Amino acid sequence: MTSEADLGPRLSRRLAYLLKRAMVDLDTLHEQHLRPFGITARELAVLLFLDGREPESQQQAAAHLGVDRTTMVGLLDALEGKDLVARRPDVEDRRRNVIVLTDTGQATLRKAMRASDAAERQLLAELDDREAAQLRELLKRVTSGRA
Amino acid sequence: MTSEADLGPRLSRRLAYLLKRAMVDLDTLHEQHLRPFGITARELAVLLFLDGREPESQQQAAAHLGVDRTTMVGLLDALEGKDLVARRPDVEDRRRNVIVLTDTGQATLRKAMRASDAAERQLLAELDDREAAQLRELLKRVTSGRA
């Protein structure tokens, strides 16, 4: 792949380049580490989001996760097919589905999160703990500014 | 859009979330700031790459930029259509095109780079200069580790 020295300093210091690069690398690492659990990083994000929340409708969950409502259908189809989440009719509003984690989903979430932690650690292998926390904090402030 | 508080701390601290969020935001900002120049962030990256390098073939440039050779064709078609780059036959190897910046391309590059700088500044508005440099440095070390 691209080695930073080949690009000269100009492009390799642009934020867009650095961010994309980090994201692609993290995607690759996640793919490797999550393969044993048969889920993608994105599906893990859904599981993580559903856990520790009051049950929510598909569309609420979609909005919070920033994905289109029609995309969420397929995402949940996949997760439901793996028995990780369940759609249950909302008793208060029968248009809605309430999405809940199954027991299998809970267990998979716990294990997959450890794998994801490992992927993150591998991405940040060059940094010590203090620097890793610093990077996380800076990114958090950057994104939270725009809510 | 998604407000960080809504997600709870779990998802909003994951690196994948933070990186993607930052990238999407930066993309949006780039789109706004680059609109006057009629180029995308990606095209700017190509211009920036071509500038300050010995003229190179399409495929070499594509490899360095990490895009597919067939994708580079369309990318250059667009840039050539805007008179920002020119394909010239390589005298030493007539299979190849040498890609060069036109004068217009040079001028556009300079102006667009200032716009891109502004986009980056806006993305990092929450950080002071020292922190912004720190973030850049940490990201650089993260990515350069994997060359």
Place this chain on the structure above:
DNA sequence: ATTGATCGTCAGTAGAACTGACGATCAGCG
């Protein structure tokens, strides 16, 4: 009861990137 909006779903579409192939050209080898 009627109107307008929202829910989940699905078909169709649009865009981006890749695969595989093509003619043209090059390098190596006899």
Place this chain on the structure above:
DNA sequence: CGCTGATCGTCAGTTCTACTGACGATCAAT
């Protein structure tokens, strides 16, 4: 020289993803 295999830029076709628009079902408001 001539042949063979590889590389260059290009293009057609495929794949993948996300979106638009529509649908029946359901809700809320009047």
